Amino acid sequence: xxxxxxxxxxxxxxxxxxxxxxxxxxxxxxxxxxxxxxxxxxxxxxxxxxxxxxxxxxxxxxxxxxxxxxxxxxxxxxxxxxxxxxxxxxxxxxxxxxxxxxxxxxxxxxxxxxxxxxxxxxxxxxxxxxxxxxxxxxxxxxxxxxxxxxxxxxxxxxxxxxxxxxxxxxxxxxxxxxxxxxxxxxxxxxxxxxxxxxxxxxxxxxxxxxxxxxxxxxxxxxxxxxxxxxxxxxxxxxxxxxxxxxxxxxxxxxxxxxxxxxxxxxxxxxxxxxxxxxxxxxxxxxxxxxxxxxxxxxxxxxxxxxxxxxxxxxxxxxxxxxxxxxxxxxxxxxxxxxxxxxxxxxxxxxxxxxxxxxxxxxxxxxxxxxxxxxxxxxxxxxxxxxxxxxxxxxxxxxxxxxxxxxxxxxxxxxxxxxxxxxxxxxxxxxxxxxxxxxxxxxxxxxxxxxxxxxxxxxxxxxxx
Amino acid sequence: xxxxxxxxxxxxxxxxxxxxxxxxxxxxxxxxxxxxxxxxxxxxxxxxxxxxxxxxxxxxxxxxxxxxxxxxxxxxxxxxxxxxxxxxxxxxxxxxxxxxxxxxxxxxxxxxxxxxxxxxxxxxxxxxxxxxxxxxxxxxxxxxxxxxxxxxxxxxxxxxxxxxxxxxxxxxxxxxxxxxxxxxxxxxxxxxxxxxxxxxxxxxxxxxxxxxxxxx
Numbered sequence: 001x002x003x004x005x006x007x008x009x010x011x012x013x014x015x016x017x018x019x020x021x022x023x024x025x026x027x028x029x030x031x032x033x034x035x036x037x038x039x040x041x042x043x044x045x046x047x048x049x050x051x052x053x054x055x056x057x058x059x060x061x062x063x064x065x066x067x068x069x070x071x072x073x074x075x076x077x078x079x080x081x082x083x084x085x086x087x088x089x090x091x092x093x094x095x096x097x098x099x100x101x102x103x104x105x106x107x108x109x110x111x112x113x114x115x116x117x118x119x120x121x122x123x124x125x126x127x128x129x130x131x132x133x134x135x136x137x138x139x140x141x142x143x144x145x146x147x148x149x150x151x152x153x154x155x156x157x158x159x160x161x162x163x164x165x166x167x168x169x170x171x172x173x174x175x176x177x178x179x180x181x182x183x184x185x186x187x188x189x190x191x192x193x194x195x196x197x198x199x200x201x202x203x204x205x206x207x208x209x210x211x212x213x214x215x216x217x218x219x220x221x222x223x224x225x226x227x228x229x230x231x232x233x234x235x236x237x238x239x240x241x242x243x244x245x246x247x248x249x250x251x252x253x254x255x256x257x258x259x260x261x262x263x264x265x266x267x268x269x270x271x272x273x274x275x276x277x278x279x280x281x282x283x284x285x286x287x288x289x290x291x292x293x294x295x296x297x298x299x300x301x302x303x304x305x306x307x308x309x310x311x312x313x314x315x316x317x318x319x320x321x322x323x324x325x326x327x328x329x330x331x332x333x334x335x336x337x338x339x340x341x342x343x344x345x346x347x348x349x350x351x352x353x354x355x356x357x358x359x360x361x362x363x364x365x366x367x368x369x370x371x372x373x374x375x376x377x378x379x380x381x382x383x384x385x386x387x388x389x390x391x392x393x394x395x396x397x398x399x400x401x402x403x404x405x406x407x408x409x410x411x412x413x414x415x416x417x418x419x420x421x422x423x424x425x426x427x428x429x430x431x432x433x434x435x436x437x438x439x440x441x442x443x444x445x446x447x448x449x450x451x452x453x454x455x456x457x458x459x460x461x462x463x464x
Numbered sequence: 465x466x467x468x469x470x471x472x473x474x475x476x477x478x479x480x481x482x483x484x485x486x487x488x489x490x491x492x493x494x495x496x497x498x499x500x501x502x503x504x505x506x507x508x509x510x511x512x513x514x515x516x517x518x519x520x521x522x523x524x525x526x527x528x529x530x531x532x533x534x535x536x537x538x539x540x541x542x543x544x545x546x547x548x549x550x551x552x553x554x555x556x557x558x559x560x561x562x563x564x565x566x567x568x569x570x571x572x573x574x575x576x577x578x579x580x581x582x583x584x585x586x587x588x589x590x591x592x593x594x595x596x597x598x599x600x601x602x603x604x605x606x607x608x609x610x611x612x613x614x615x616x617x618x619x620x621x622x623x624x625x626x627x628x629x630x631x632x633x634x635x636x637x638x639x640x641x642x643x644x645x646x647x648x649x650x651x652x653x654x655x656x657x658x659x660x661x662x663x664x665x666x667x668x669x670x671x672x673x674x675x676x677x678x679x680x
Binding site for chain 2: 081
């Protein structure tokens with residue numbers, strides 16, 4: 001483990017409130033998802049369909065990109081293409097500059113985070129208003145998102161109340177979560193109406209109409225995309241679906257997997273700028289199609305990951321995420337899906353700890369609505385790190401030593417036979433609270449005392 | 465090479481005939497009916513009402529026998545919630561032609577509008593969603609700015625499934641916004657606790673028009 005990752009994990013594990021905050025939100029999310037899935041007996045077959053729809057699009061991506069572009073342009077949208085995060089930000093900032101924008105509202109978009117759009121807008125000196133409640137909290141705190149669906153999941157209500165008391169114009173009593181939401185509503189109300197540009201992401205791009213789908217429960221996306229003069233969408237090229245009907249099948253899977261609801265409160269398909277006679281809507285509509293590593297994923301055997309709907313279920317069910325939270329991962333995307341994506345975005349040498357921060361218990365794959373084989377993809381990164389000689393010297397040497405033993409079963413059994421009574425010397429009432437060489441484990445939790453005899457010995461005794 | 469050409473070259477623009485790709489895409493949709501969650505038993509209109517007023521969505525609803533009864537239902541709602549007798553009225557002809565005496569109506573919607581009355585062209589039973597298509601009759605912000613959102617929908621317009629919505633929309637040009645609205649605005653962003661009225665309406669009230677309802 002690199003020192004930087006280890007330090008972030010230590011900080012997370014030592015945080016007195018983080019675990020509680022994570023448990024509250026992910027616990028609710030798991031329970032609600034489980035209830036939604038239980039009410040849908042064909043869920044597993046529907047996941048196959050979701051997988052097949054996305055695979056079909058990815059296998060014909062060039063066709064669907066061209067079709068989407070043609071239909072979007074015909075409807076009156078302007079379509080832009082960006083190979084990299086830098087190109088994408090330059091396009092968005094350029095549109096804002098041309099529009100003379102002083103203020104920009106943003107509806108939460110993971111792609112926006114991925115390409116560093118908040119930073120690019122700040123650099124340009126444009127007022128940036130995050131409108132998703134959680135992103136608003138994160139922006140006020142000068143913090144980073146820690147979950148792809150609940151970005152402020154690491155904050156307790158007390159911390160949010162303190163933040164709003166300090167930074168809201170009219171915070172009121174703030175004695176309940178309701179009062180906090182009310183304060184944010186008052187704070188953002190006028191900003192929605194005064195913004196020059198609204199920026200959103202896209203959950204789906206509809207190829208046969210050129211429309212862009214956003215989903216929210218707050219209604220902040222439509223309040224972001226309707227009043228300003230300009231609406232800009234930034235979307236990854238993998239977000240395409242052939243038609244509205246295909247989007248419906250994926251929406252069923254996405255929303256249940258994310259929050260356990262049957263559909264988000266506000267599911268909107270945006271197409272073209274304001275029409276003649278329309279009472280509201282933007283005068284200009286720009287769509288920025290972003291690659292940023294996606295074509296490389298296609299070429300390097302990671303096309304399964306391009307199915308990802310960004311529902312967050314793999315985070316909520318991950319035993320590692322639930323201990324360390326999102327910030328410890330260091331990238332924009334945390335949890336299992338993040339550990340697959342971050343090496344693409346930042347390079348394996350910088351992020352090789354992430355694919356190893358995984359027990360390979362397979363929970364993520366079990367809950368994935370489009371059946372992404374996340375453990376297989378994570379193992380793929382581990383293999384590659386080993387082949388490229390990126391494995392740190394200590395663990396490389398450790399695996400070398402272990403290899404000597406596993407290839408010699410007698411020696412292995414002899415060693416475990418000696419190790420068991422030694423470990424039991426440190427046990428008190430069935431638990432080891434500290435032991436030489438085990439500090440990395442026992443600093444944060446106890447280790448169960450081993451059985452008196454090894455598994456192999458027990459088997460042999462029963463055979464006799 | 466510009467970014468567009470580079471990306472299209474990298475994904476391989478492909479030489480498969482469009483008809484073959486379209487056949488594959490259509491075959492995927494044919495699998496849907498057997499895989500949908502069983503959410504529409506019997507009359508779609510009743511399934512819609514049950515869903516929209518159920519605990520997951522939590523809207524309120526009133527049944528009326530005719531469009532002419534809508535202003536009365538609006539007045540009753542305003543009275544019951546101690547709201548001023550003024551509403552923003554979506555400029556839809558089905559609403560405009562009604563007799564609104566006793567309710568002050570205005571066409572422009574304010575940023576802090578207390579209540580607005582909207583007509584939804586149709587609804588989806590499966591999810592309890594109201595569908596809006598933006599246009600001169602249907603400004604988008606009417607569904608997002610008011611604190612109380614009162615939506616008129618006719619029982620005959622309820623379709624069973626999301627795919628029916630897709631089929632309806634496939635037959636006409638896409639509007640600037642196709643909005644599927646499924647309940648009032650809500651957030652679970654602070655400790656996962658559900659709070660209504662995050663940015664959009666805190667209350668959704670459905671006025672369900674059922675002409676000469678033959679059902680018991």
